Amino acid sequence: MGLFNKIFSGSNEEKETKSLPWIQLTTLEQLQEIETKSSTKTQVIFKHSTRCGISRMVLKQFEADFYLTEDHLDLYYLDLLNYRDISNEIAMKFKVLHESPQLLVIKNGETVTYESHGGINSLDLSNYI
Numbered sequence: 001m002g003l004f005n006k007i008f009s010g011s012n013e014e015k016e017t018k019s020l021p022w023i024q025l026t027t028l029e030q031l032q033e034i035e036t037k038s039s040t041k042t043q044v045i046f047k048h049s050t051r052c053g054i055s056r057m058v059l060k061q062f063e064a065d066f067y068l069t070e071d072h073l074d075l076y077y078l079d080l081l082n083y084r085d086i087s088n089e090i091a092m093k094f095k096v097l098h099e100s101p102q103l104l105v106i107k108n109g110e111t112v113t114y115e116s117h118g119g120i121n122s123l124d125l126s127n128y129i
Helices: 002-009 029-037 053-065 084-093 117-122
Strands: 022-024 042-048 073-079 102-107 110-116
Touching (some): 029 042, 042 084, 053 117, 073 084, 110 117
Parallel strands (some): 022 073, 042 073
16 A cells, blocks of 8 residues: 555655644624734735635645744634625725735735735735734
8 A cells, every 4th residue: 555655645754734823814803903903013814715726725835835923923814705794894994806815914004915816925924024
């Protein structure tokens, strides 16, 4: 079975998974908290569609490449299929057209940048801390 596993799984070693300090975005009230906290610390919202393969791929790449800490920014995760009302409110409150996947960077109550799809992983978040 060892050869079969090597061919189809790439290796016998378990891949290390990185756990990010995600804050689950599940209430509309959290949007006010994000706006308020953004005056002292960068806030990031990752909007993810759990049914979309592209969104899943972008999220995995984002998690693999992420190198900042909780000291640098707060990282919010939105399951937009289960919380569509929050996704809609984000679009209005932070003045962005809804896309998925989408990442928003909030400072001083304003969206300073946002990206979607492949642009998310090209974004250097350290420029916004």
